[in-house]
Amino acid sequence: MIEISKVSKSYGETRVLDDVSLTIEVGGLTSIVGPNGAGKSTLLAVVSRLMKADRGAVSVGGLSVGEVGDDVLARRLSIMRQENHITARLSVRDLVGFGRFPYSKGRLTAEDERHIDEAIAFTDLEGFSDRFLDQLSGGQRQRAFFAMVLAQDTDYVLFDEPLNNLDVKHAVATMRLIRRMAHEFGKTVVLVVHDLNFASAYSDRIVAMRAGRVAAEGPPEAIIEEQVLEAVFDTPFSVREFNGKRIVDFYS
Template sequence: MIRVSGAVKAYGATRVVDGVDLELAPGGVTSIIGPNGAGKSTLLSCVARLLELDGGTVTVDGLDVHRTPGDVLARRLSVLRQDNHLTARLTVRDLVGFGRYPWSKGRPTPDDERHVVEALAFLELEAFADRYLDELSGGQRQRAFVAMVLCQGTDYVLLDEPLNNLDLRHAVAMMRLLRRAADELGRTVVVVLHDVNVAAAYSDVVVAMRDGVVVHQGPPSQLMRTDVLRDVYDLELTVHHLDGRPVAVPVL
């Protein structure tokens, strides 16, 4: 259970996250959506303890993320940020292996090696395992980083706009993968997304943010309504049902 209460994060006079209360039950895929500047990524970074809060608390399974020792939390919660530019030349296998750091502390056991092999297989990266990251395409590199956070073996996996810079084919593959991580591996996946239709198609719960607060939380069917979407995006969107799936289309 991820519990956010009264979370505030301000940059100067701007409160980017302005009093968020949120409870996310374990399991499944939760998407956080909202217009640019709604505070989605900032909230995710606060939950992942990458940013200090200016007020409020975040707990994961009862552990306050900003007070619990980093190595304890690293076995429960992993996060992948948006821009993962590495200056270090590492092979895919090395990178994924470092996902085991919270467990191995640099002395990998056969169990750690097994996790690495499984993560590489899960993301179909075996063929690239010994290539350097700078020799891969954007989609392959993104998969390598996802393999790393999955390999960390945490119950909670947080991802900040993992579809950035991915074409349609790779974006769909990535969302299917996150779905499988939740369904087959039992991970709790929390993902910040841009596209409301992608969020509706692959999530169990959608959290909508606007101006630093949560304005809606619920299953996709409750979100995909013209009045709800108007509150979130300040935009007229018509919701069509195609093959039984809701699709929001802006009114021209």
């Protein structure tokens, strides 16, 4: 599990995370939702050690994030960041191969190649593996980065707003892949997402943040509820049932 204990983080005078404590159980897909500035992406950055907390502690699968070595952590935890900029002209297969670096240190083995092949097949990129990233559409590039994370083969996977700049078709495809990763590969997946309907439709658990704190957490039916959402986002919502899922409507 991921255990976050009394974590705080400030940028100058602005407190972004305010004494956050949260336990994310093993398995399934947990979505983190909340308004802009709630601390969602900062929390993921602290959990993945991309950013150091001012106070508090984080453990992932029993490993202290603040103390464990880089290679050890990289074999247990991976993250797909919001911004992915690659300046080198890489093929899809080259990019996916980077996911094996914690194991191979750049000298790929047969086992590494197997993981690369499986990740490319899972993301339906077999016909694009030799293409350069700048020859792909935005949705295809997103899948290539997704495949790189999958090839890393960690027990815990974090996604920071992976639906940004995707149209509805590619956003749905991405959420399906992320849910399949959690359930078919047995990963513990944590996702920061803005769209409440995607969170409702695909998540096993939802964590709602507001002003740097955890405001509510639980299964979708407990969080996608009018009073909870209005308290988190400070705006009125209407929630209805459709095909067994809760759908959020916004008042104009």
